[in-house]
Amino acid sequence: MNGFSPQLGLYLVIATPAIAAILALLPLSRASELVARTASLVTFGASCALLVTGASGRWGPYLGLDPLSDVFLFMVTGIYATSTWYSRGYLRSIHEAFLTPQIYYALLSAFAFAMISVLVVTDLGLMWIGVEATTVASALLIVLERKPASVEAAWRYTLIASAGLTIALFALLILYTATGTLDGFALAAAPPVVTLPIEMAVALALVGYGTKVGLFPMHTWLPDAHSEAPSPISAMFSGVLLPTALYAFLRVYRVLPEPTPALVSNLVLAFGVVTSLVAAFLLQRQRSFKRLLAYSSMEVMGLAVIGIAVGGIALYGALLLLVAHAFAKSAAFYCAGNVLRGTGTNRIDEVRDLRGRMPWTGAGWVVSAAAVTGAPPFGTFLGELLIVVGALATGAIWVAGVVVVAILVAFLGVNSQIGRMVFGEADSETAPIPAGSDTGWGVAYLNLAMAFAIGVATLPYLSEALREAAVQLGGALP
């Protein structure tokens, strides 16, 4: 990658989805899809180049990159690309869409742009605007299928997420008044003396951004929005929107010097523990397979938050878990979209024998279920293992115990239910699957391959960036 300019890569990553969002609105229905597909590939290519070159530094007063943002950019643009490519077949299956393809692709690119903007700005205020922009861009995508439930889900999402983000904005007001700056890079480089107001600001940021991350008890929008959004958008929600909100919190959290004050780290730990346990048990009683996946994402976010609170090697595990989970969970949602298109239902008990009726999707569905729940050799397994090891290393045996319980309960819950859908016998009254439904699994397999590669450590540049990001956040190397 000699001669590659990080500045050019940065501008490409920001500008391409923004331009695509505008161009997609041109009155040429096929062009909007082509523009979005091309833009998503260019954006992903640029973020790969930034990752490989280890781009780091500041450009102007507001833009900057470091290993943490490089890793998250790779993740967000990767899922943006695969969701864009998966969308064509999914849109064709919707009979009464609320949005035209032009508006759908414009909003999809705007959604990606909003997430990317969170990752490339150094100012915490601008970062907040980016997180709020993700709500505006994605809320309308949820109502694509014009069902009462999807309208209700969009409503709850917008309202609850916005209410949470208002709390985050309060946190920033306090932080700014206490420190005199909102430059996240500068604050992380020279952390202020810890005072009660600064701790209060970080705690409020946890509640505020935690609402968007899906932390209990502010999670109520999450299962509704994930289950009612079209599958490519659900993939972006679960795979990268939740981690992007967590990234915004991490930037505020890193304002605190090492070691993190016990008051704040214990609060973060408590949110993580309760969220992972509640989600693991709630997913057992789900009747919709997309809600099942949504609760699984909530459980993973809880585990990642535990890793952040524990620090050390667990923090590296948390970052690894987030990246591997993004690819695995998006694959699961693409398969879920196929199942929904093929069977016309999202109820677990109404879907059986996918092995025989949709063999390619069925296989992907089983493997992605295993991947999202931390089965070896996927990257999610390694990430979860490192969180447990990190907790044990710090002597927090009860935390390691909670993580193991949450992982096992979630693993059994997700895999048993999806196993029944794939291997269970269909009765004679089961409607046949329409011809041509077992398509569009290519991107799911691609993302599963990525989750696998992350697990067996064959992605050297990513591993290196992950290590640097963990160290930058005060973590340790495995």
Added chain:
Amino acid sequence: MDPTAEVIALVGIGILLTALYLQSESFVDPLIRGISLQSLLLAVLLGWLAWTEQSIDLALLAGLAVVVRAIFIPYVLRRQIRAFRWRLREIHAAHRVTGHALAAVALAIIAWFVFQETLASVFPQPGAALPFVLMIQGLLMLATRTNTIVQVIGYLEEENAVVYAGALFAQAFPLFVEVVVFLDVLGVVLVAVILSIQRDVTGTPEEAALEELSG
């Protein structure tokens, strides 16, 4: 007494009273008028500060408070309920109004004390706790009400709290005007798009209890 301090105190009391009134009202039309009044009070404070400090940013915020939150959004909300304006009340809240009002007062007192204990050292200005109290009141409304229009009012109250906080103690907050503009855009998206779709699809401004969204 410093005239600015007097204006801050008077407007602060007015905003607090409107917040408590909103908690104790179950009819939707008076609620819309109430949030409009609260936004106007905030605009008065912003206008006064803009004039005394010769700040264009604050003048812009005052203008936004009047145009978007005191006039435009309330107008759209009242159009949404025009067919049954004088009758529409939140059924679920109607028989719990006393409880809401008491909870609102209790939360206001608790929020005040929490602020004094944790944040007063960096915010010594008189009345600095009021935006924090107002934010808690907005959250209470969002958490306890099920009517979507009333929830929009809760959201607007939260936004008013943020603007109020910014005006009182963080005027130099970078991009503050942009942030408020953004919140207003979101408010408009909420009322003008999603609320309209909800009425079209479900035919009711009440939050639906959908089986599909249970669990």
